[in-house]
Amino acid sequence: MSRITVSEERCKGCLLCTQVCPVEIIRQSERINQHGYKVAEVPAEDMEKCTGCASCATICPDVAIEVWRGKKPKKSA
Amino acid sequence: MAGNKERLFVKGNEAIAMGALAAGCRCFFGYPITPQNDIPEFMSKYLVEAGGQFVQAESEVAAANMLLGAGACGVRAMTSSSSPGLSLKQEAISYMAGSEIPAVIVNMNRGGPGLGDIGPSQGDYFQSTRGGGHGDYRLLVLAPSSAQEAYDMTFDAFDLAFASRNPVLILGDAIIGQMKEPITPREPKAVDPAEGGDWRLIGAPKSGPDKREHRIIKSLFLNDGELAGQNMKLQAKYEAWKKLAACETFEVNDAELVVVAYGSIGRIAKNAVRNLRAKGKKVGLLRPKTLYPFPEKALEKLAKAGKRFLTIEHNLGQMVEDVRLSVRHYADSELFCVYPGNMPSPDDFEAPILRALGRK
Amino acid sequence: MSKANTTVAPSGEELVFTRPASLVDRPTHYCPGCHHGIAHRLVAELLDEMGVIENTIAVASIGCSVFLYNYIDADGVESPHGRAPAVATGVKRARPDKFVFTYQGDGDLASIGMAEIIHAANRGERISVVFINNTVYGMTGGQMAPTTLIGQKTTTCPAGRCLEREGAPIRMAEIIAHLGGTAFCARGSLDSVKNIRQAKKYMRQAFEVQAKGFGFGFVELLSGCPTNWRMTPVAANKRIADEMIPYFPLGVYRDVVADGTCGSMVAGGE
Numbered sequence: 001m002s003r004i005t006v007s008e009e010r011c012k013g014c015l016l017c018t019q020v021c022p023v024e025i026i027r028q029s030e031r032i033n034q035h036g037y038k039v040a041e042v043p044a045e046d047m048e049k050c051t052g053c054a055s056c057a058t059i060c061p062d063v064a065i066e067v068w069r070g071k072k073p074k075k076s077a
Numbered sequence: 078m079a080g081n082k083e084r085l086f087v088k089g090n091e092a093i094a095m096g097a098l099a100a101g102c103r104c105f106f107g108y109p110i111t112p113q114n115d116i117p118e119f120m121s122k123y124l125v126e127a128g129g130q131f132v133q134a135e136s137e138v139a140a141a142n143m144l145l146g147a148g149a150c151g152v153r154a155m156t157s158s159s160s161p162g163l164s165l166k167q168e169a170i171s172y173m174a175g176s177e178i179p180a181v182i183v184n185m186n187r188g189g190p191g192l193g194d195i196g197p198s199q200g201d202y203f204q205s206t207r208g209g210g211h212g213d214y215r216l217l218v219l220a221p222s223s224a225q226e227a228y229d230m231t232f233d234a235f236d237l238a239f240a241s242r243n244p245v246l247i248l249g250d251a252i253i254g255q256m257k258e259p260i261t262p263r264e265p266k267a268v269d270p271a272e273g274g275d276w277r278l279i280g281a282p283k284s285g286p287d288k289r290e291h292r293i294i295k296s297l298f299l300n301d302g303e304l305a306g307q308n309m310k311l312q313a314k315y316e317a318w319k320k321l322a323a324c325e326t327f328e329v330n331d332a333e334l335v336v337v338a339y340g341s342i343g344r345i346a347k348n349a350v351r352n353l354r355a356k357g358k359k360v361g362l363l364r365p366k367t368l369y370p371f372p373e374k375a376l377e378k379l380a381k382a383g384k385r386f387l388t389i390e391h392n393l394g395q396m397v398e399d400v401r402l403s404v405r406h407y408a409d410s411e412l413f414c415v416y417p418g419n420m421p422s423p424d425d426f427e428a429p430i431l432r433a434l435g436r437k
Numbered sequence: 438m439s440k441a442n443t444t445v446a447p448s449g450e451e452l453v454f455t456r457p458a459s460l461v462d463r464p465t466h467y468c469p470g471c472h473h474g475i476a477h478r479l480v481a482e483l484l485d486e487m488g489v490i491e492n493t494i495a496v497a498s499i500g501c502s503v504f505l506y507n508y509i510d511a512d513g514v515e516s517p518h519g520r521a522p523a524v525a526t527g528v529k530r531a532r533p534d535k536f537v538f539t540y541q542g543d544g545d546l547a548s549i550g551m552a553e554i555i556h557a558a559n560r561g562e563r564i565s566v567v568f569i570n571n572t573v574y575g576m577t578g579g580q581m582a583p584t585t586l587i588g589q590k591t592t593t594c595p596a597g598r599c600l601e602r603e604g605a606p607i608r609m610a611e612i613i614a615h616l617g618g619t620a621f622c623a624r625g626s627l628d629s630v631k632n633i634r635q636a637k638k639y640m641r642q643a644f645e646v647q648a649k650g651f652g653f654g655f656v657e658l659l660s661g662c663p664t665n666w667r668m669t670p671v672a673a674n675k676r677i678a679d680e681m682i683p684y685f686p687l688g689v690y691r692d693v694v695a696d697g698t699c700g701s702m703v704a705g706g707e
Contacts, residue, residue, distance in 0.1 A: 003450075012469035014663075014670035020630050037469065055630040057454040061474030062465060067454035068446065104530050130530040134523065135556035142520035142553070146496070146527025149514040154531065168517050176515065278512040278528070280492045280535055293506045295497075295515035 001070040002052025006040050010064035013037035017056035017065060023049045026056055040064075085260050089253040090115035092224040092260050093183055096231030097155050098123060101268035102181070104130045104147040104154035106140040108162060111195045112251040113185035116157040137162040141169030141182075148178040148244075149294045151277025153235050153268060157183035160201050161192060163209070170244055171210030174311070175296030179238035179245075179273070181231065182216075186250040188417040196418055197250035197341055202395035205248050206369040213308055215315045217245040218368040221253055222344040225260045226366075232263055237321070239272055241314060248368060250391070252341035252420070315370075324372035325364040328354055332361030334434045335379055336426075337400050338389040339365045342415065346389050349426035360430055368396070373403035380404035387433040389426060391415040411436075457481040459490045459510045466504060470670020472627040472660035473501060476569055477508050479637045480540070483644055484511065489536040496525040496564075498541040498550075501575045505540050519550020522557035525564045536648060538565040544574040547583040547607050554613070558653045561618020565647045565654040567640065568609060570685065571662040579665030583607040586680060591665070606684060610657040614690035620652030620699065621645075622691040626659035628677035632687070642692065651699045659685055 004026075011033065017040050018026045025046035028038050042050065052069035087095065094116045097105070105124050107117030121131045130147075134140035140156045147154035158166060163184045173180055186201045188194035208214045217237055221227040227249060234245040281291040298304040327347055329335055338346040343364035350362045363379065365372050380386070380403070388397040388410045400410040413429040415421050444452035456462060460481035467473045484490040493511035497503050499518035506513030516524040521539035529537045546554050546568050557564065573591055574580040580593040584606045588597040598606075610624040621643050625636030636658055643654030659681045661673035668676065693699040 010464050014470035016470060016670050016674065019671055019674070035464075052453060054454040058630045058633050059475070061467065061469075061471055063456045063460065063474065063478050065454070066452060066456075068450040069453045071449045104527065106527065132526065132530060132560075135552050139520065139523040139526075139553050139556065142517060142523035143527035143530070145516070145520075146514065146524035146529075147531035148527070149524075150494070150528055150531040150535075152531035154527065169520070172515070172517050278494050278514060279532065280494065281510070281512050282491050283510075291506075291510050292512045293515075294513070295506070297503060297515060 001048050002050045003047050003068050003070075004042060004050060004056060005066045005068070006042075007064045008033050008039045010062045011037060011039040012062055013039055014061065015040065016059045016061070020055040020059050022053060022055065023051060025049050085262060086257060087224060087260055088115055088255055088257050089221070089224045089227045089249060090185065090255070091119055092228040093157070093231045093247065093249075094119035094123070095262060096228040097181065097235070098127060099263055099265045100153065100232045100235040101266050102129065102153045102155050102235065104152055106132050106134050106143040106147070106154070106156045108134050108137045108140050108158065110137075110159045110162045112187060112254050113157050113159050113183065115254070116183060137165035138168060141166035144180045144182070145169045145173050145178055148173060148180040149176070149278050151273025151279070153239075155181040155183070157185070159185045159187045160189050160198070163201060163204065167210030170216070171208070171212050171214065172296050173244045174208070174214035174216065175212060175307075176294050177242040178294065179242050181234045181238055181245050181247065183231070183247045183249070185254040186248060194417055195251065197252040197391060197420070198417055199250065199340065199342065199391035199395070200417070201248065202368065202390070202392060205246055206371070206399070214311055215369055217241065217243060217318060217321070218248055219245065220248050220339045220366060220368050222340050222364060223253075224256065224258045227253055228260050228262065232266070241318065242276070243314065248340065250341050318370045321367060322370040322372040322374065323366040324375050325362075325366060326375070327362040327364070329361035329363060329379060329384070331359055332384060333359045334387060334430065335361045335363050335384045336387050336389060336430060337363050337365070337376070337396070337410065339368060339396065342389055342391050342421070345421055345423055346426055348423035349430060352423055353427060353430060358431065358434060360434060371399045371403065373399070376400060376403035377406070380407035384408065385433070386410035387413060387430060389413045389415070389429070457485045459484045461508050461510050463508065465508060467501060468664040470661060470663040470673055471501070472571070472658070473569065475627045475633060476540075476567060476658055476660065477505065479633070479640055480538070480567060481509055482637070483641055484509070487644060487648065489648065492534070493536045493538070494528050494532065496521045496528060496537065496539040498539060498545040500542040500545050502540055502542060502569065503576075519545050519548070520553055521545070522550065522553040522562070522564070522566065526557055526560070526562050529562055529564050533563070536644075537563075538567060538644070540567045541569070542575065543568070543570045543572065543582045543584040547609050555616065558613050558616040558619050558655065561620070561652040563647050563650060563652065565643045566656070567643075568655065568657045569660045570609070570657050571660040572606070572681065573662050573665045575662050575665055586684060608685060610655070610685075610690045613655045618653045619691050620654060620693045622655040623689040624657040624659065624685060624687050626677055626682060626687055628659065628661065628674040635687070639689070642694075646694070651693055657685070659687075
């Protein structure tokens with residue numbers, strides 16, 4: 001499976017990532033970072049839906065998102 | 078050509094270009110304006126033949142900014158222009174002073190304000206010696222009075238610019254630029270390829286023995302106290318320049334009256350002083366070779382010895398303010414102005430010098 | 438995304454997107470949703486991918502992006518307003534073996550710096566220009582730019598830009614494309630994932646024509662300024678798609694490599 005991490009120090013809460021996620025798992029959290037921005041998050045229970053497409057990271061103006069792509073399950077077969 | 082020990086018969090403008098070539102100038106950025114066109118014309122041929130870069134810029138504004146870019150790389154570079162063009166260059170000159178970029182700038186001063194005329198003038202004295210553009214800064218200003226001196230000062234200007242990381246201005250005029258006379262060239266300088274090595278932009282290696290942080294050359298200092306710190310640093314540099322102040326003195330020892338004049342006017346005044354000496358008049362001359370720093374100590378010393386002063390300049394009275402400041406504890410200076418469009422001869426100065434000498 | 442990153446976790450996961458090495462690890466001063474951050478990242482990725490970061494001299498301009506040099510880990514110099522192409526000319530002439538690029542906004546490049554950009558392109562200076570067009574002066578607080586769209590309200594055209602009074606918005610990519618020394622010229626946009634990926638391809642070409650000595654490389658990037666447009670970042674991106682792209686069409690405006698005319702560019706060079 002794939003996943004993303006959001007750097008809460010860098011995120012400015014612009015929410016552009018929430019618009020481009022094809023599986024619509026990114027949302028605004030209730031957490032406010034030291035700059036006063038409400039940061040983006042993926043709820044833990046939704047992360048397994050992440051496809052690792054990196055659309056969110058591509059559109060993020062603050063390089064706040066890292067994308068990890070898991071090995072495809074087929075490979076073990 | 079520049080290494081030839083034979084004497085050459087050249088215009089002052091050509092002497093400047095030759096001095097720059099011999100000093101290792103690698104880039105020249107020009108724009109046409111009378112009366113300095115011989116300089117870019119010369120460079121477009123001989124600098125390029127020597128493997129350097131010549132660009133005729135789209136404007137004096139652009140030429141001065143190209144100079145900024147080349148200087149930031151630690152490469153010996155130069156531009157030349159005349160008064161209206163110097164006004165346009167002031168933007169980049171201020172940035173270069175603020176970001177401590179070495180460069181050589183030539184102003185063949187013509188009449189102003191505005192389009193003025195194309196004849197000789199010293200009307201840019203204030204602009205040259207007070208910085209010229211916005212902000213709190215100075216240039217090193219050299220004022221040649223002959224083709225030889227134009228050559229030598231340009232040759233030395235690059236060393237001065239790099240030693241002080243500051244633009245150096247050579248202030249001539251149409252007489253200096255257009256007058257043809259013999260010069261003796263110097264041996265071409267072998268420029269150290271590592272010149273500017275601790276600050277120049279050359280790309281920042283990320284590994285190996287030369288690994289370093291990336292460098293930023295800038296004049297923007299927004300953080301609290303940062304600009305004050307930078308300006309104090311500049312001020313200390315200008316203060317240290319004072320030892321560079323230079324002047325020629327002629328027949329001052331027993332003189333009652335010392336004429337103060339620079340550049341072409343200094344040279345004409347010297348002839349007037351010589352002629353008056355032949356008539357037994359106790360007059361002398363002090364000719365500043367550096368306009369900033371101004372030779373204030375030499376003037377003060379003469380004032381303390383009881384001399385009186387007459388400033389002669391090709392404007393309506395600019396350098397006279399620096400003369401008066403220099404001698405203020407002991408004396409004053411009278412002023413004789415040469416008006417635009419006039420090409421004075423030594424005879425023209427005899428009457429005003431005698432008038433000043435006669436007044437006690 | 439950056440190909441330079443091949444970090445693999447013990448779990449077998451591969452890090453496929455992270456900050457490029459040439460982008461300094463420092464949060465930017467830009468407003469939320471500002472596209473400078475995307476453009477900076479693309480520049481840094483390309484410098485990494487092309488392997489030129491140690492050989493790069495960046496030329497910053499005036500506006501919000503004056504601090505470019507704080508974010509790109511290359512040697513850098515600051516230019517007066519609009520003069521970056523002239524400064525870059527001086528840098529490139531002094532150090533022809535270096536990779537030199539300017540990064541300029543629309544007030545800087547298309548207004549006060551019009552003469553410098555036109556002539557640097559026309560001379561075919563071996564430099565690359567990244568031009569951020571967000572139709573407004575950002576740092577000074579949202580005044581009218583030469584690219585401000587007709588009807589767009591700014592602090593100096595509060596009733597909206599008027600064609601009769603202020604003239605038409607300037608289309609720079611179209612102008613630059615027709616100059617003799619331009620080797621590559623394109624307009625991209627940073628409003629969508631697809632457009633960002635395409636913009637990076639354009640930027641790569643604008644960089645490569647310099648690296649290969651073909652001539653002047655130019656890429657215009659339509660960008661958002663949510664703060665001075667008085668809208669949310671999401672609405673700003675929609676505005677780019679709905680209002681800017683129709684007036685500023687995306688695409689390649691000159692490509693001497695595709696034209697097969699790059700040989701003549703080299704012959705006419707330095």
